Amino acid sequence: MHVCIIVEGTYPYITGGVSSWIQMLIENMPDIQFDVVHLAPWKWTRPFGYKMPKNLKHIYEYLLFSSDFSKKDIAFNERDLVKYVRQLIGLKEERAKFFASILRTAAGKHVDYMLLSKSFWNFLQEIYIRYFHEEGFPGFYWTIIGFVIPILGAIQALPPKADIYHSTTTGYAVLSALSGKYYHGGKLIVTEHGIYHREREIEIIKSTSVPDVYKKPWIEIFKLISETAYAECDALTTLFEKNQIFQFELGADFKKMRVIPNGIDVKKFSSISKVEHDTFNVAMVGRVVPIKDILTGIKAFDALVKEIPNSRLYIIGPTDEDEEYYHRCLELVELLDLGEKVIFTGRANVLKYYGMMDVLLMSSISEGQPLVQLEAMAAGLPVVVTNVGNCPEIALDPDGQSGFVVEPKDYVAMAEKLIILAKDKSLRETFAQNGRKVVSEKYTLEKMIDSYRSLYEEVLGNV
Template identity: 30%
Template sequence: MSRIKILHVVRPAAGGMKNHLINLVRYTDKKRFDVTVACPPNTALWDELVALGIQTLPISLVGELSPTRDYAAVRSLVKYLHQSGTTILHAHSSKGALVGRLAAIMARTPVVIFTAHNSIFYEEWPEWKKKLFARVERFLARFTDKIITVSDALKQELMEREGLPVKQLTTIYNGIEVDRFNAKVDVKAVRRNLNIPELGPVVGTIARLAPQKGVSYFLKAASLLKEYQVNFLVVGDGPLEETLKQEAAELGLQGRVIFAGRRENIAEILSVLDIFVLPSITEGLPLTILEAMAAGKPVVATRVGGVPEAIVEGKTGLVVAPKDPEALAVALAGLIGERDRLMRMGTNGQKHVREKFTVSMMVEKTMELYQQLLAEKKLIQGKGQN
């Protein structure tokens, strides 16, 4: 039996979405599926895919709407879909889904899937833009066989805000390679490399420094904990980097907050943390909290998106309201210095991730969905399921 051709379509991706896609294509069964990824060249995602030997297709896709580039990307995709005989188009992110699904409609690709990684209703968007985007999504959903959401909270939002039917939506949780975050590390050497003082616990966040990640609230919470001998760590880069550094200085956090920039050795960095913080304003199901739990670290995160689905309150971490630095500071103050409680939460977190959020689970459920849709359309032998 010939392999089923799959084309993944994605905009320039970093962080969680990039890691999600790489894990998905890397571990998809190559005996059953022939996988290609369409994405912009000269990006971190492209370079990693090439290094892994994954087939790639260059397209001119950018994050923001760009009629000229988007039209060129649609044309490239339509040509490829026709020539390659692709059976499944799997789009990621709202922008990838817009361009990918338009191409799939024009090329009459048999199976069309969209993974929604995050809310499209970013708070900084004006209301007219949110309504327009929801209307476009409703239209394109008519040509989509299944929409995967990475959390039940995101699934509920798409039902309520876009009016999508429940039968069209399915939740497949993000997954990680758990063992990568449980290796032995020279903690003292990592602290030195990050310029973290030898004394005092480390409370840190790893995030793109963009508005939706809420790092400003992390800094405000840190400023409320000045009497504690705590080192605060911010790992990541992004458009707000200089603004956040200036805010830290204005809050009197010189010498207390270390901005480490973008780092690739996330497992090593997690090893030096005593508590991991995710202060986001919006999320789907962030990989960073799963990675932190896999590394045996308690998590304090905001109650947004799928975060409460990943954290067992009081057992693997604590959940607080978003945009509330006082609540975040109170949660951290209650954990700092409670060594036994931190260790217990960390152990619980490792067990929880192994039971619910592994890469193998994520990939297997995605492949099962492929098989189900192919069978329903009588493209393979088998019985479709609802």
């Protein structure tokens, strides 16, 4: 069996939940040959964040803003492509079906030549006069080009021949995966850790660089891609049931849908020995980037220190992904005079730290189903998490509460929960016991691997 996983800007360069999930998937199915197609806006200069498993045969890298793609057939007739796009815009129903037919025709062909054609120029002028004539034309032109180029780049990023194309998003990655499905005849599985079109919608709405007049069309483009992915895939998985509501809204077929939770090596974390220590130690584990909202976590810790002076905050994770944000965190630590109470470990093995930790704090503003939370629970740590993704359902599991849930950005509430845990060792032990139980029963690596192996066999008709 040959599986090609398609990613956007994550594995193997960026560590984190999706990348760790991919690494575990490949490592634990050594009998399956894997390839990875990595889509990114630029060429990475950093080293891989993971050791490549032996059954990972190739990593193909494509730049979304480049025309340097390999193994494509003849160019797509630009007049036909512009005609199809014009028809697509005019449709009110069955857009996904029509868009899929365009992608099927375009698979394996050059489509970026459209941008240089007179047909496309005339089409742009039509759109401008009809919808955006009150805007300046240069701004309109470059905004549209910015929308279109990565879409064309993703369509042209033809994956190698494989039995299964496994896309990790319903964005640019799935456009590449669909090209593989149509051109080579493979099956398509889509796994959403978060709901891609909703995440992009939130980003676009909040963006200050995208003029308001262009926000709705851009949001609709991402919704169309997701809707097409749901219609054309052979199987659709997500990590938890709440996500399926949003998939249903865009027409996902219940017969194709599965919930496959994340899984971890429970034994590896549950076997960590506790280390005696005199301080109350708080762990924040993950990349030091804005989406993890480390700044709010530091503010919560500052409030904790005022009540429990003998506290320490260990921020365990790489600091080089967004150095500007990392320096903002350092400046806040200095401003709050926290000094040696806050320790940035950089990239590190959490197994070396969990034994001396008392609680995990997650202040993220967006999550799916974080492996960090599951790993900490398996290690016997109570958690304080934000009300995002599947974090609250895990922490407040009906089979045993393992921590507290607060709203994102609410550092006062975070501090209050940390103080409660600092003062109540018995509660910490109860949460720890519950967490171990929930993870060992519901979130094991064995269950996750068995589920994906069965799904691979199912879509290939081997069961």
